[in-house]
Amino acid sequence: xxxxxxxxxxxxxxxGSPVLEDLEFSIESGRVVGLMGPNGAGKTTLIKxxxxxxxxxxxxxxxxxxxxxIASKGLLSYMPDTNFLPSWMRVRDAIHYYxxxxxxxxxxxxxxxxxxxxxxxxxxxxxxxxxxxxxxxVMLALSRRxxxxxxxxxxxxxxxxxxxxxxxxxxTGVREDSSVLIATHQVKNIETVVDDLLFLNFGHILLxxxxxxxxxxxxxxxxxxxxxxxxxx
Amino acid sequence: MNFNPxxxxxxxxxxxxxxxxxxxxxxKGDRIDSVRSLSEKFGVNLNTMQRACSxxxxxxxxxxxRGVGSFVTEDVxxxxxxxxxxxxxxxxxxxxxxxxxxxxxxxILEIIRKAVEL
Numbered sequence: 001x002x003x004x005x006x007x008x009x010x011x012x013x014x015x016g017s018p019v020l021e022d023l024e025f026s027i028e029s030g031r032v033v034g035l036m037g038p039n040g041a042g043k044t045t046l047i048k049x050x051x052x053x054x055x056x057x058x059x060x061x062x063x064x065x066x067x068x069x070i071a072s073k074g075l076l077s078y079m080p081d082t083n084f085l086p087s088w089m090r091v092r093d094a095i096h097y098y099x100x101x102x103x104x105x106x107x108x109x110x111x112x113x114x115x116x117x118x119x120x121x122x123x124x125x126x127x128x129x130x131x132x133x134x135x136x137x138v139m140l141a142l143s144r145r146x147x148x149x150x151x152x153x154x155x156x157x158x159x160x161x162x163x164x165x166x167x168x169x170x171x172t173g174v175r176e177d178s179s180v181l182i183a184t185h186q187v188k189n190i191e192t193v194v195d196d197l198l199f200l201n202f203g204h205i206l207l208x209x210x211x212x213x214x215x216x217x218x219x220x221x222x223x224x225x226x227x228x229x230x231x232x233x
Numbered sequence: 234m235n236f237n238p239x240x241x242x243x244x245x246x247x248x249x250x251x252x253x254x255x256x257x258x259x260x261k262g263d264r265i266d267s268v269r270s271l272s273e274k275f276g277v278n279l280n281t282m283q284r285a286c287s288x289x290x291x292x293x294x295x296x297x298x299r300g301v302g303s304f305v306t307e308d309v310x311x312x313x314x315x316x317x318x319x320x321x322x323x324x325x326x327x328x329x330x331x332x333x334x335x336x337x338x339x340x341i342l343e344i345i346r347k348a349v350e351l
Contacts, residue, residue, distance in 0.1 A: 032278050172273045191238050192277045212241045212281070221238030 002065075004029045004148050004179045005050070010059030012045060019045045021203040023059070027148065027179050027196075032170065034190045034211075035183040036226060037200035043183040044081060046200065047150050051078045064147060074104065077146035081153040081183075083133045085125045091136055092121040098140050110143035113173060117165050131158040138166055142173050149180045155189050167193055187223040197222060201233045234275055242277055246285040251294060254305055255316045263305045265295060
């Protein structure tokens with residue numbers, strides 16, 4: 001299987017203090033990867049570096065076999081952990097905004113996603129609850145035909161029903177050869193969703209394995225493994 | 234479906250499908266859903282579902298016809314084998330549990346006989 005993303009020797013410091021240190025990992029195409037770690041682990045920093053919003057101090061990033069650059073940006077679809085949509089927008093304005101910005105935006109797909117995530121297209125973004133805004137951001141990110149989706153905390157602030165809808169969308173809405181990286185600390189939600197796990201703790205990778213391996217060889221649930229690995233870190 | 238999070242999920246799905254075949258929910262020769270719709274039904278990701286299906290295919294419980302779909306085996310011996318395998322697991326777990334309670338073979342047989350006659 002080919003790698004959609006390869007990271008080698010990636011390091012980043014903020015004001016002299018290390019945030020990411022010498023990270024090495026790769027993501028195969030068609031996999032759903034959980035990027036897990038406590039607050040301040042470096043999850044968001046890593047995703048922002050992958051999106052080229054931050055510049056790494058050292059290290060190499062390869063997307064689909066080519067060094068990360070302007071062209072590779074088009075292969076990545078990013079869902080930030082905060083709402084960035086201007087307050088005047090309605091959901092349908094946001095959809096138009098995205099379809100103007102991205103050539104791979106699929107309007108038909110966005111309609112389907114609005115339906116499965118129960119989003120009303122004529123609602124103003126400011127009138128929506130925190131959880132609904134999250135679902136709008138998920139809808140926008142997944143409406144693109146990207147090779148890799150980077151979702152930063154897609155479950156934060158969503159009620160159980162909304163979480164269920166997002167998970168279902170992740171299971172059914174992503175093409176077979178596309179990969180997804182989900183940054184979250186909500187372990188239970190992604191137990192049956194992810195193929196691989198990447199445990200990140202203060203800039204270091206503690207564990208990188210498939211979820212089935214954790215269950216098969218450690219005899220642990222992902223949650224139990226998370227607790228064990230991080231409490232001994 | 235509720236999964237036991239400490240056992241590989243593809244194994245649990247395989248068990249469920251085998252159980253459906255043995256109990257007749259899936260009849261021999263039945264067409265089974267696509268991997269994508271099965272993954273939605275079980276609430277697991279595509280790769281997990283794919284792995285469960287390829288394992289079932291390797292064990293010849295299902296077979297895939299290119300461009301047509303996947304089907305439950307027509308072979309009655311295979312299906313009987315599944316039932317036998319399931320029975321073995323249940324019985325050995327039961328016996329292990331009874332022995333841990335301190336019963337001997339004779340007593341276990343007696344208890345079963347009484348339970349069945351009731």
